Amino acid sequence: MSVTQTRSNRSAEAAERKCWSCSAAVEGGHFCAACGKIQPLPAGADYFGFFALPQKLTIDSAALEKEFHKLSWKLHPDNFVRSSEFERNLSLERSSELNDAYRTLREPIARLEYLLLRLGLRKEGTSKQQAPPELLEEVFELNESLDELREARADGGDVASLRERLVEAQQNFQQKLGELDAELATAGRDWDEALDTAADEAKKSALLARMNEILNRRSYVRNLVAGVEKELAEA
């Protein structure tokens, strides 16, 4: 690894939107329309904006992939091997942003998490987990079965029947996961519609809060499923 001290400074160009090379006004595009030089990322750039997309949750994945390939072709460091160090760094900055943005936006859950992060509903690196109230009883039972399974495994008890119970519980939670995903999809469509119809801030805030809450429940169930999967694989 190496340390770079010469990377472009995002805040420096934030004040004025002018091309660093020819001083023509730039509209936040990847290249200067006048001289064609690659431009620094503006401060506060977001992944949706990078692809010139609105902050909607429904994305045509084929179109997104096509745009990803098109932009890769233009922004990749291969194109800048013989350019100045400054331009090479801009290419590195923009092409990594492109890859980060594509990686995030192509997955519906990552896309939603990112939107909530941008709009201040989540904090980076933290994923809150919340047990869905209607599942509390089942979660309790599941944990009991898991304990029993571990015990049975340790002293050679009846693993087979416990396994069966766990597989059943697993299927239950898997189904719940499906329901939560459907709920998220509906909420997502509502959000897109709210943007289309220029709905008021209160309505949008309520939608965001709802999606955040479903996401927290989903991440709880997702972890349960993963945990049971791991136990079953070991048993």
Add this chain to the structure above:
Amino acid sequence: MGRTVGIDLGTTYSLIAYMDAQTGAPKCIAGPHGSTLCPSVVSVDADGKIIVGEPARQRLLTQPDRTIYSVKRLMGRGVADIQDELKIFPFRIDAASQNVIRVRLGDRVFTPSEVSAFILRELKSWAENFFGEPVDRAVITVPAYFNDGQRQATKDAGRLAGLEVLRLVNEPTAAALAYGLHKQKRGRVAVYDFGGGTFDISILKLISTDEGDIYQVLSTNGDTHLGGDDIDNELMQMRRLRTALTEVTGVDPFQDPGLLQTLRKALIAVKHQLSTEPYAVVDFQLSDGRYLRQVLTQGNLKKLEIKQEEFNDLIRPIIGRTMQPVKLALADAKLSPTEIDEVVLVGGSTRIPLVRKTVGDYFERPPHCELNPDEVVALGAAIQADILETGVKTMLLLDVTPLSLGIETMGGVVAKIIPRNSTIPASAQEMFTTGVENQTGIDVHILQGERELAKDCRSLARFQLKVPPGPAGLARIEVKFLIDANGILQVAARDLRTGQQHFIEVQPSYGLTDEEVERMLEESIEHAEEDFTERQLIEARTEADAILHATEKTLAEPRAAAIAASELTAEERRTISTSVAQLKSALTGSDYKLLRQRIDELNQATMHLAEILMNSTLQTALEGKRLEEV
């Protein structure tokens, strides 16, 4: 500016290739021994001279303690990492080694990057001889599963060899590039790359766009310490064979390092033979120059026979070890084996029939092996080198980082910030702040790997963010982690309160600092100067001997002596004899520049005599012939 080439720096063999402008196809360059394969073997002579390639490989048998092979296994690793390898590889590790290994060759000590640089220099000279002009830039390939430290060590080797490394390209991706050009394939491709010391699997998607072809890597996995070497070691450890050898030769080869290398060579030959034959016999030259097959009875020779079946049973576990990464790579690409359209085999170890069968059975389709599995990686590197050099982009590689990047958090847990199989360049930003009042530094520990705990991941580097004393949580330092197109991490930090670039001094956990590379570079240039001087001196001496011999021979001849006496002035005759004397005296010294000067002077002094002699010879030849006969 010199030429740009593609280099496959392999565990067993290394190759150099270029893009042929006439044919538009990449081509490997052969060395002085006629082969495009340069054995990745380096040896140091008693007088400190470096020997690389085929002659070095010969010395594995005669001077094993001055010779090293498979140095790639040591790249970017620490002493603690290689304890297992030391049991089977005759590496002589310098006692002072810690997080950078230093190997001892005779009385000199080198880092793995320096040893690799010798191999790169050798290849560079092959290409320079071929082109008749300097080569100064290269694309070098690395195993896809190489971590940051191993990549950095490879890049350092390039720099030490006097090459600007335009890009490190993953070996399976390079192979896919060569195959794509060859076959114009589309769809999903699995590249199974089983080389001398490393195993890689990459799953790619080949896409045609309006601009050109894109080779997008979906996932990669592998084992950087699994290869043909392991098969050789498995053969070496065959108890049955050791017993048989001791019985029929009367010597235990494991008690004799020279004989052990001889046996190793013989077993590699057996391995190669078993790729095409149902059985092979272990045979090597004894110290009296005779081969085992010449001295042993049929019955004893039979004891040294290895059947393909026995060989297959022996290597099945090794081949099995390659299939785990294959499954993981497919899972990450979210594909099943039958969703793969083409399977490509790369690396010498894929010549083994059982490897081909295992891979073919798993993907339910015959794998491709049309291109020479030894050359295909270098050819792909040459294609990428050409794209970067000419700027004419006909295709684009989108590769991935093989391992997740993370930082250590409370309790030694790793927080993943860039997941594995992310397209590179990739980046992540993290905010750091102080936890207690008047804290003046924040420690950051960067790791690579998939495990949950820092102690189970590969440590890349540590650094401390310096902050002015103040209340807890006031400092806000944003650190940007960026994996570049070579798969190498760059770190930059910015103080969000001042907007200033934040200076960080990174201590790489394994590998050389920039200063160390710089120092080695200076030393190698000094050595290069020495080597150059030595060669010049040898050449000048040879030439001086030749011209002195010719001059004296001519003057001793009666007819020439008579001409010299009658046709040359006294001054001219004197100049010749002084020049001869002066050249002779220069020969006793070792100043090649002075020798060159004296040679020129003698040439000058004898020029008139030479002319006269030539004319007279011509006249003698023409005398008595009629004009029309001439």
